[in-house]
Amino acid sequence: MNDQNKNLILATALSFVVILVWFTLFPPPEPTPADPNAPVASTQMQAPTAPTPENTATSPSMAMEAGADVPRVVIDTPRVKGSISLLGGRIDELALKDYRETLEPDSDIVTVLSPLGSADAYYAVFGWAPGQGTEINDVPGANTQWTVERGQTLTPETPVSLVWDNGKGLTFRREIAIDGDFMFSITQSVENASGAPVTLAPYGVLTRHGEPSNAKKFFILHEGVVGMADGKLTETSYKNAADLGYNEREGARAEVAQVAESGWIGFTDHYWMSTLVPAPGTPFKSVTKYDERRDIFQTEAVLQTLTVAPGATISADMQLFAGAKEWEAIRHYQNEGGVAGFVDSIDWGWFFFITKPMFWLLHTLHGLIGNMGWAIIALTITIKALVFPLAYKSYASMAKMKELQPKMEELKKAAGDDRQKTQQAIMELYKKEKVNPASGCLPILIQIPIFFSLYKVIFVTLELRHAPWIGWIRDLSSPDPSSILNLFGLLPYAAPEPGSLLAILSLGVLPILLGISMWLQQKLNPAPTDPVQAQIFAFMPWVFMFMLGSFASGLVVYWIANNTITFTQQYLIMRSHGYHPDVFGNIKASFKRKKQTPK
Structure with a gap:
């Protein structure tokens, strides 16, 4: 020879x-499993423990109430449509006008977020975790009925403002805006007329009921939790999230990271993603959580605890990306919006130095x-x-x-x-x-x-x-x-x-x-x-x-x-x-x- x-x-x-080896490591996709999720019965929200010594609040509760027909605020932009539930103030209905499920022209448009009670329920919640000396009933929760204070339809030109008065001197407001693509801006504020100081920690939560039924389950593709913490990218599959060790403080299987300067956390699918993005330079607690009793995955961004003096008003900002993982849009949010490392939310793989x-x-x-x-x-x-x-x-x-x-x-x-x-x-x-x-x-x-x-x-x-x-x-x-x-x-x-x-x-x-x-x-x-x-x-x-x-x-x-x-x-x-x-x-x-x- x-x-x-x-x-x-x-x-x-x-x-x-x-x-x-390729076929061994990257086998064809498994058949789509049946939807394991069912509507969750109503439960009482559990009060979190006292703030940590480093002056950050503990995570909000994972408890949720059953879905119901409630008033909604319509979301309508050139690229997305959906609505916000006034029960809990959840952003829980969102679909993408530019993308369809299949190539057929009459195919349904792609759904990103879905309300409680639907298959693959998936939604965003924002609020305030009570600090030391503040009661759980003093802050808005999952069953709080919000009122529209300003705006009837959320568009890029017209933000909406929701308001809730706890009847004890605290007035909570939530202003929600959206840009021309997929980024929501949420400004939460608290006005204290109670005559005594209160301590609260603003948070954002993304909740997903069960592993998505349309998950590809390819070895080559990451689906699950994705986050950035001070320049370090983390990817946690649904399987690994469900296997996290039990965290007594969080009351569930959880992984907690303290972010000092910049980061984000959320869920990524094959082509779609929802991500909580605190303002650049804002310290926060990043949490990945799994409630095995109800098969609920959750990611949280909890900002530092704030004290509201009598007669004062405080506010906190956070963004929510919910939409398509378009390279140009995500790169814009990274380069122009200051969302550090956001392009890495796309799964570039081991050969990222070539794939990018x-x-x-x-x-x-x-x-x-x-x-x-x-x-x-x-x-x-x-x-x-x-x-x-x-x-x-x-x-x-x-x-x-x-x-x-x-x-x-x-x-x-x-x-x-x-x-x-x-x-x-x-x-x-x-x-x-x-x-x-x-x-x-x-x-x-x-x-x-x-x-x-x-x-x-x-x-x-x-x-x-x-x-x-x-x-x-x-x-x-x-x-x-x-x-x-x-x-x-x-x-x-x-x-x-x-x-x-x-x-x-x-x-x-x-x-x-x-x-x-x-x-x-x-x-x-x-x-x-x-x-x-x-x-x-x-x-x-x-x-x-x-x-x-x-x-x-x-x-x-x-x-x-x-x-x-x-x-x-x-x-x-x-x-x-x-x-x-x-x-x-x-x-x-x-x-x-x-x-x-x-x-």
Whole structure:
């Protein structure tokens, strides 16, 4: 076996290992489980304990009341719609006007927040935790009936103000505003006319009843709690949140972190997110909590305890992001709004140092071209251009090795059966001719992190969701919907459902083109003389075709473009160094060998 074929087998085997490990670590999504949540019965709010020595309040209670028909304030902006319940003052209905659940034009728009009593109840609550000397009934709670003081509909131009008087001299107000995208601003104030000082701690809470029924449960994707605390990103899955140790002070399974200067905490889904954002520079207590009795996940941001003197008024600000994880919007909140590290709420993965700039380049190309499919091809060309110097050396070395084949055969004949002598002679020949036999593997090795990073970008970023390319490719984040089993739509029946056994054989147009592109690239070199090697190489493109057939269309588009460019580069570079690949001759030879193979 010559060194050229050894390198090719090594590179191919490495690719196989990578793909197999990939499928092991990142299996297809599990079937969507049934909704485990049910309406929660009414319970009394429990009074939190006294403030901590560091002058921060304890967390608010996790108790909630059953849903009911109550007055609401409408939310209506160009991008979102929903409402605020005056019972508890919860922001608990929110849907995104720009996004639909499926590609169908009459599909429901995406829901982010849902009220208590609905499936996957998920809402935001703001309020005041009582400090030392303040009674639990003196502050607004989950069953407090708020009154609209100003504004009837929440829009970017018209904030609303809610008010509640506790009847003991304390008047609570909550002003809610929203911008043109997905950021709410909540200003809470307390006016003290009681004649005595009171201590209170403002808080924000995001409550989620049960793990979301539409969770993807992919290893490559983080879904669950996400937060930033003084520059440190934390990601806690629902499973890990449910396994947190019991915290006596919080009265539930909980994890607590003290944030000194800046941070945020909330829940992230695949494409959507809700996050509590205290004002930059504001110390707060960040809490992740799970109530196993009622299967409730909760994140809290509790600000420092404040004292309201008689006749005085205090206020506290907090923001709530609830919407789509659009890169431009989130980056704007980070760069212009001062929300530190907010772009990291997008799950960039282990190769973040590659995925971040890769997405930036893809996003920029999409802005110039206007089509994400062509932007992926342009990205492929750009990547190939960046690694061209290394590829040039690799293909030039491969061409040089082809020229040395006659000399290598002479050395083998001269050494006879002495393999050690043969290897030493060949290594001396490589050294003399300045050839690196391992350089042929470099293009494959470079492609591995690029492949993983691009897969991550295509899978996790919202901008690829429902992004069309050409014709039948209407969603580059999903597999090719065409199928060879119905002759790509010519026969009057649908393709097999994803996840079924037949779906494995239901190859679309793009996976078939991928297999052909790999097969043609293989034909730049003659097949190995060893029949076992020849059979391995013959099956390789078609195995990859089936393995990658269920991947996102955008990734397959990248792979086809990469193979095409690699074929062209390798052909031209090898010709420029004196080796003339006989592609058509190699194709003919492969068919002749098949005919001559005994049955």
